[in-house]
Amino acid sequence: MRISSPSVIPPEAELLSIAEVGRVLNCGRDTVYRLVSGGHLPSVLLLSVRRIRRSDLDTFIASMPIAARDV
Numbered sequence: 001m002r003i004s005s006p007s008v009i010p011p012e013a014e015l016l017s018i019a020e021v022g023r024v025l026n027c028g029r030d031t032v033y034r035l036v037s038g039g040h041l042p043s044v045l046l047l048s049v050r051r052i053r054r055s056d057l058d059t060f061i062a063s064m065p066i067a068a069r070d071v
Helices: 018-025 029-037 054-063
Strands: 044-046 049-053
Touching (some): 018 029, 018 049, 029 049, 049 054
Antiparallel strands (some): 044 049
8 A cells, every 4th residue: 555645745854755846846756857867956865765855955946046936
C-alpha cells in the first residue's frame, strides 16, 4: 500500500522530495529533475532517493528574476 505524501510541507523539513519541490515551484517532477540535472538546483542522493535541501531551494527561488516569481 502506498501512502500519499501530505500536501502541506512542514517548515522544519530540511530535505524535500522531488514532488515536494514541484509543489513549492508549482511545476512537475520532470521540470524539477531538469533543474537538478542542469545544475540549477543542487540535490543530494540518499541511497537511491534524490532530495533537495530546503536552503538550496530557498536560494534558487531568491535567485529567480522577480517577474518569474510573480507569475
